Amino acid sequence: MSGDTTSRILIAGQAPGTRVHASGIPWNDKSGERLREWMQLEDDVFYDEKKIAIVPMGFCYPGKGKTGDLPPRKECAQLWHDRLMAEFKELDLILAIGQYAQAYHLGKARKKNLTETVRHFHEYGNVFPLPHPSPLNYRWQARNPWFVEDVLPVLRAKIASILT
Numbered sequence: 001m002s003g004d005t006t007s008r009i010l011i012a013g014q015a016p017g018t019r020v021h022a023s024g025i026p027w028n029d030k031s032g033e034r035l036r037e038w039m040q041l042e043d044d045v046f047y048d049e050k051k052i053a054i055v056p057m058g059f060c061y062p063g064k065g066k067t068g069d070l071p072p073r074k075e076c077a078q079l080w081h082d083r084l085m086a087e088f089k090e091l092d093l094i095l096a097i098g099q100y101a102q103a104y105h106l107g108k109a110r111k112k113n114l115t116e117t118v119r120h121f122h123e124y125g126n127v128f129p130l131p132h133p134s135p136l137n138y139r140w141q142a143r144n145p146w147f148v149e150d151v152l153p154v155l156r157a158k159i160a161s162i163l164t
Contacts, residue, residue: 002026003053005087008162010094011035012101013056014072014132026054034133035097040156051163053091055084057100068136072100091126092162095155098132115144121151128155 003010011027019029027035027046036046046052058072059080081104096105099114105127111117117129131137131147141147 001055001059001084002047002049003055003088004049006050006090007053007088008051008090008092009159010053010055010088010091012094012096012105013054014058014069014098014100026056030135031133034135038130038133038152038155039095039159041159045163053088055081057081057104068134077104093158094127096127096129098130102129115140118144118147118151121154128158130155 013027025047026032036043039046056072056076058076063069077100094105096102102110102114102117106117106124106129109124110129111120114129114131118131121129130151131140
């Protein structure tokens with residue numbers, strides 16, 4: 001977790017993977033490289049806590065499952081997220097990355113699945129749903145070319161508008 005009460009953008013991910021857990025640096029892996037590419041941000045801006053806060057749904061590596069990492073531990077969000085979110089007074093944009101962050105930040109406004117939630121990004125005000133940028137999701141992006149064509153340009157324009 002990182003951020004300042006004056007952060008303008010919040011990145012709400014799932015939970016740190018093994019590399020991030022070991023380094024202590026959020027998004028310090030292939031997923032982070034891809035997320036910064038999606039956002040068109042260099043590392044110095046991405047990690048500037050005055051501009052961008054990073055608050056995962058789980059604060060520790062949840063362990064390995066059959067098809068990837070396990071979901072974030074529920075008690076993290078239950079115990080800490082409402083208190084943490086109340087500290088961010090100047091947020092203009094929340095990137096809800098993956099189904100767990102979308103469940104917390106969008107609640108019942110979510111669609112029937114992640115793809116439909118992301119497809120309807122324009123309906124959620126300052127919460128911008130995204131798929132997880134993991135290399136495991138390359139097939140999802142290939143099956144959904146509208147994401148690169150329609151969603152990423154809007155995301156990039158919002159980020160540029162907020163940060164300039």
